[in-house]
Amino acid sequence: MQSLTNRSKSVSNKKMSFAEKIYLPAVFGGMWITLKHFFKKKNTVSYPEETRPMSAIYRGQHVLKRDEQGRERCTACGLCAVSCPAEAITMIASERTKGEENLYREEKYASTYEINMLRCIFCGLCEEACPKEAIFLTDRIVDAHFGRDEFIFGKDKLVEPIDQSIDVSKRQIWDYQNK
Ligand code: SF4
Numbered sequence: 001m002q003s004l005t006n007r008s009k010s011v012s013n014k015k016m017s018f019a020e021k022i023y024l025p026a027v028f029g030g031m032w033i034t035l036k037h038f039f040k041k042k043n044t045v046s047y048p049e050e051t052r053p054m055s056a057i058y059r060g061q062h063v064l065k066r067d068e069q070g071r072e073r074c075t076a077c078g079l080c081a082v083s084c085p086a087e088a089i090t091m092i093a094s095e096r097t098k099g100e101e102n103l104y105r106e107e108k109y110a111s112t113y114e115i116n117m118l119r120c121i122f123c124g125l126c127e128e129a130c131p132k133e134a135i136f137l138t139d140r141i142v143d144a145h146f147g148r149d150e151f152i153f154g155k156d157k158l159v160e161p162i163d164q165s166i167d168v169s170k171r172q173i174w175d176y177q178n179k
């Protein structure tokens, strides 16, 4: 019968030699391959002690930025949530009360702001949609966790610490034309 492809191989019924029967040459052959890999340059890095150089346009964990006076920029307009294709963002808006002018820049702010990092695809559309330059993706890697709940990042993880500005300029000034 004519075969449909040229990949068929005829099976040999040849008897195994003594060396083949005891499998030792095959075992040593396998060990030789393993041994050769010991002396090859490793393709892996010991993260988190070591990190690879990141692309300037890498999009990692989000940050909710503060303004020059340390006030939260986000005004809970919801545009980031609407633009998110993964529906990963949820928030609750609240009115700023008297005396909170030093905390929130606008009269409305997000009292709750959450991103589900398991849903997020790090597309950056939330950043593009934000009219207040409040949300940016950074070059930080999202930490690994054991529970799914721990991937719901609230304001405690998203808002920039008041005493430690997170630099988001690297990707913003990346020249796509002359890269
Ligand atoms: S990066 Fe994309 S998927 Fe992630 S929260 Fe922003 S818009 Fe949604």
Ligand code: SF4
Pocket: 073, 074, 075, 076, 077, 078, 079, 080, 081, 129, 130, 131, 132, 133, 134, 135
């Ligand atoms: S991060 Fe920006 S787009 Fe999202 S709710 Fe706040 S101000 Fe609006």
